[in-house]
Amino acid sequence: MPENQNLAIVAEDLVKIYPGRARKPAVRALDGLSFTVPAGRVFGLLGPNGAGKSTTTKILTTLSKPTSGAARVSGHDVLRAPDAVRAAIGYVSQGSSTDPVLTATENLEIAGRLRGIGSGDARRRAARLLDDFGLAEASRRPVSTFSGGMRRRLDVAAALVHRPRVLFLDEPTTGLDPEARAAMWSEIRRLSGEEALTVVLTTHYMEEADRLADELLLVNGGRAVVQGTPEALKEALHGDSIRVSLVEPDPAAVRAAVARVAGLRDVVVEASGTDGVLAARTDDASGAVGAVIAALDAAGIRYGQVAASHPTLDDVYLHFVGHTFGDPSTSSGAGGGATAGDADTITTGAAA
Numbered sequence: 001m002p003e004n005q006n007l008a009i010v011a012e013d014l015v016k017i018y019p020g021r022a023r024k025p026a027v028r029a030l031d032g033l034s035f036t037v038p039a040g041r042v043f044g045l046l047g048p049n050g051a052g053k054s055t056t057t058k059i060l061t062t063l064s065k066p067t068s069g070a071a072r073v074s075g076h077d078v079l080r081a082p083d084a085v086r087a088a089i090g091y092v093s094q095g096s097s098t099d100p101v102l103t104a105t106e107n108l109e110i111a112g113r114l115r116g117i118g119s120g121d122a123r124r125r126a127a128r129l130l131d132d133f134g135l136a137e138a139s140r141r142p143v144s145t146f147s148g149g150m151r152r153r154l155d156v157a158a159a160l161v162h163r164p165r166v167l168f169l170d171e172p173t174t175g176l177d178p179e180a181r182a183a184m185w186s187e188i189r190r191l192s193g194e195e196a197l198t199v200v201l202t203t204h205y206m207e208e209a210d211r212l213a214d215e216l217l218l219v220n221g222g223r224a225v226v227q228g229t230p231e232a233l234k235e236a237l238h239g240d241s242i243r244v245s246l247v248e249p250d251p252a253a254v255r256a257a258v259a260r261v262a263g264l265r266d267v268v269v270e271a272s273g274t275d276g277v278l279a280a281r282t283d284d285a286s287g288a289v290g291a292v293i294a295a296l297d298a299a300g301i302r303y304g305q306v307a308a309s310h311p312t313l314d315d316v317y318l319h320f321v322g323h324t325f326g327d328p329s330t331s332s333g334a335g336g337g338a339t340a341g342d343a344d345t346i347t348t349g350a351a352a
């Protein structure tokens with residue numbers, strides 16, 4: 001495996017098979033996933049529910065073993081040196097990890113003692129972290145009185161008591177309201193900037209990945225789809241994206257109707273329930289939008305909103321995977337926090 005000071009993580013050909021039991025078949029959650037994470041940045045692991053994000057995080061944090069493959073975190077092999085990995089990382093799981101009955105201060109002091117920090121140090125570190133995370137005033141309140149956003153910030157603070165080099169955040173803003181989500185985003189930015197921490201963040205929110213990640217890995221079906229900066233991934237698509245929302249669509253009829261529109265590529269038509277979407281890419285949005293509308297009108301196809309835009313991460317995903325990010329048929333995994341098949345939530349993220 002390559003030794004590189006500037007890589008916080010090297011994952012090589014990770015496979016994870018959860019054995020089947022009773023009538024449940026085995027699940028190949030990771031199917032040969034390889035990627036590297038540069039040190040000192042915010043790295044986003046973006047993919048729909050069930051893509052394998054939590055499984056990847058659990059392997060990198062030594063909570064789960066890969067069926068095959070290897071990984072190094074902060075220079076340590078997750079299988080051969082799990083204790084060294086654990087000392088170097090902080091981990092915030094999808095659920096909350098703090099004790100609701102205890103105060104914020106007590107939670108952080110206990111987290112420090114569990115990490116082997118002496119009581120005086122743990123007290124000072126707790127006070128400092130509560131200050132950094134805007135929780136100083138609430139420090140003596142039981143955590144059960146905290147808002148979701150405050151509790152999540154405390155989770156992150158607790159993962160930092162021992163000054164880790166790499167911080168893993170699994171869906172840190174799922175379930176938070178837009179304001180709390182924005183607060184968490186600026187917290188994560190600050191950590192990566194001021195503390196030179198490597199942050200590995202999983203998310204199924206396109207907007208979150210776009211805003212926060214210096215570098216991004218799109219995952220789907222336990223495999224890496226594409227990696228790069230959000231800007232580079234979007235720029236690589238060049239041209240414009242067109243989206244037409246469809247009313248009670250017959251996908252085959254829609255495809256036939258736009259088949260002869262010149263200059264369209266990556267045409268995808270999806271239907272779920274009574275709604276649908278036509279997505280396509282073009283080098284000439286102004287001409288193509290008119291032609292698409294004319295073709296839909298001529299075929300008697302009902303549609304709603306028509307939008308043309310520069311490529312988004314949704315388009316990047318569509319381009320590489322062949323269906324929209326929120327496609328219910330591929331996002332129904334059990335792992336995530338969002339409602340399976342809730343395509344709107346998945347694609348619009350915090351703006352919802």
Ligand SMILES: Nc1ncnc2c1ncn2[C@@H]1O[C@H](COP(=O)(O)OP(=O)(O)O)[C@@H](O)[C@H]1O
Pocket residue numbers: 018027028029047048049050051052053054055056333334335336
């Ligand atoms: N403990 C487990 N046992 C069996 N299957 C699991 C387990 N954990 C996750 N899976 C399955 O593995 C796949 C990936 O899950 P997960 O890593 O949680 O994805 P994500 O975090 O991207 O939503 C899903 O199909 C999920 O249902």
Ligand SMILES: [Mg+2]
Pocket residue numbers: 053054055094170171335336337
């Ligand atoms: Mg998950």
